Amino acid sequence: xxxxxxxxxxxxxxxxxxxxxxxxxxxxxxxxxxxxxxxxxxxxxxxxxxxxxxxxxxxxxxxxxxxxxxxxxxxxxxxxxxxxxxxxxxxxxxxxxxxxxxxxxxxxxxxxxxxxxxxxxxxxxxxxxxxxxxxxxxxxxxxxxxxxxxxxxxxxxxxxxxxxxxxxxxxxxxxxxxxxxxxxxxxxxxxxxxxxxxxxxxxxxxxxx
Amino acid sequence: xxxxxxxxxxxxxxxxxxxxxxxxxxxxxxxxxxxxxxxxxxxxxxxxxxxxxxxxxxxxxxxxxxxxxxxxxxxxxxxxxxxxxxxxxxxxxxxxxxxxxxxxxxxxxxxxxxxxxxxxxxxxxxxxxxxxxxxxxxxxxxxxxxxxxxxxxxxxxxxxxxxxxxxxxxxxxxxxxxxxxxxxxxxxxxxxxxxxxxxxxxxxxxxxx
Numbered sequence: 001x002x003x004x005x006x007x008x009x010x011x012x013x014x015x016x017x018x019x020x021x022x023x024x025x026x027x028x029x030x031x032x033x034x035x036x037x038x039x040x041x042x043x044x045x046x047x048x049x050x051x052x053x054x055x056x057x058x059x060x061x062x063x064x065x066x067x068x069x070x071x072x073x074x075x076x077x078x079x080x081x082x083x084x085x086x087x088x089x090x091x092x093x094x095x096x097x098x099x100x101x102x103x104x105x106x107x108x109x110x111x112x113x114x115x116x117x118x119x120x121x122x123x124x125x126x127x128x129x130x131x132x133x134x135x136x137x138x139x140x141x142x143x144x145x146x147x148x149x150x151x152x153x154x155x156x157x158x159x160x161x162x163x164x165x166x167x168x169x170x171x172x173x174x175x176x177x178x179x180x181x182x183x184x185x186x187x188x189x190x191x192x193x194x195x196x197x198x199x200x201x202x203x204x205x206x207x208x209x
Numbered sequence: 210x211x212x213x214x215x216x217x218x219x220x221x222x223x224x225x226x227x228x229x230x231x232x233x234x235x236x237x238x239x240x241x242x243x244x245x246x247x248x249x250x251x252x253x254x255x256x257x258x259x260x261x262x263x264x265x266x267x268x269x270x271x272x273x274x275x276x277x278x279x280x281x282x283x284x285x286x287x288x289x290x291x292x293x294x295x296x297x298x299x300x301x302x303x304x305x306x307x308x309x310x311x312x313x314x315x316x317x318x319x320x321x322x323x324x325x326x327x328x329x330x331x332x333x334x335x336x337x338x339x340x341x342x343x344x345x346x347x348x349x350x351x352x353x354x355x356x357x358x359x360x361x362x363x364x365x366x367x368x369x370x371x372x373x374x375x376x377x378x379x380x381x382x383x384x385x386x387x388x389x390x391x392x393x394x395x396x397x398x399x400x401x402x403x404x405x406x407x408x409x410x411x412x413x414x415x416x417x418x
Binding site: 002003004005006007009010012013014016017018019024026027028029030031032033034036037039040041042043044045046047048049050051053054063064065066069070087088089092108 | 211212213214215216218219221222223225226227228233235236237238239240241242243245246248249250251252253254255256257258259260262263272273274275278279296297298301317
């Protein structure tokens, strides 16, 4: 069975997407060809516009159409806190919680010497310089709780361990590891459970300080 | 949480695909923006090429880049058998089995009066005319085994019930309904089981005719 060249080419293009195999690609192609040619043209135009128009924010390195992204240029965000994450998707996830009002710094990956990803590629020197030269009170290391994410967090922690920064009162924190909300202890893996015990927090009454 | 306009627009375009929600659309957008801009541009070009270049075969109405599709113009296909299906995806599915050597006719849907889909929209008159004027021996009705697909098959059967066609020896058949290969009787629905009993076939020995 051979698809005609244009259909095959479009299927191949869709197959570059993560999690899209032959069957899904065929369904996508047929959807646009049979039912929504207008949508296919719109997707093409949106792709070109985004590929050409979206770059990285020069301050925090998240995806942005402008030189400085909306978060970095927002007048009411707390510029004294920087949350360091691996990808723009993490920024979206944290922004969705609507509970964080500080700034971000996106590494665009994690340290991975085997793949040739060192501190420079993650712009860690740029991050350290920014922390050293601007009035930053706290750095929250929110890299993934994976081996590579932990290593990346520890590396950045080390870069921020200078006496000068300590004297300035810079706090460096790591997001809490523990039992996810709604989870059941019975089904949580041992490593997570261990972290959630070690990181236990005092339960405070209303008026207790 | 607001995405930047170009990202939002691209997400909206991906969300038009069947089965793609917010989360998948975001993953697709980020995949192209973070890791594969070249792929994004290729997808855009392939979309435009396919939307502009793929039409319907004038003979069988399947998707085709040429006026007559590869199957219809193939010298070794049996033009005396026509398999009637609902969509081009069905053509792909049957072609994948590599067991059918006849022609196709694609209805591009099924009869659905409530949605205003009548025989004309499915080009049934065109199909009937082709069967009446060309040397066709057999019409295989391979519409889906759904209420609408059955109704469409019966409607076409009725259109082909003329005395002239019967005298010419035209056979009109419906694909077999029954237990799918590899299935277990225990888990097959009653309607399918009923059809598979009613449609039972004699088991023939090698030399029996």
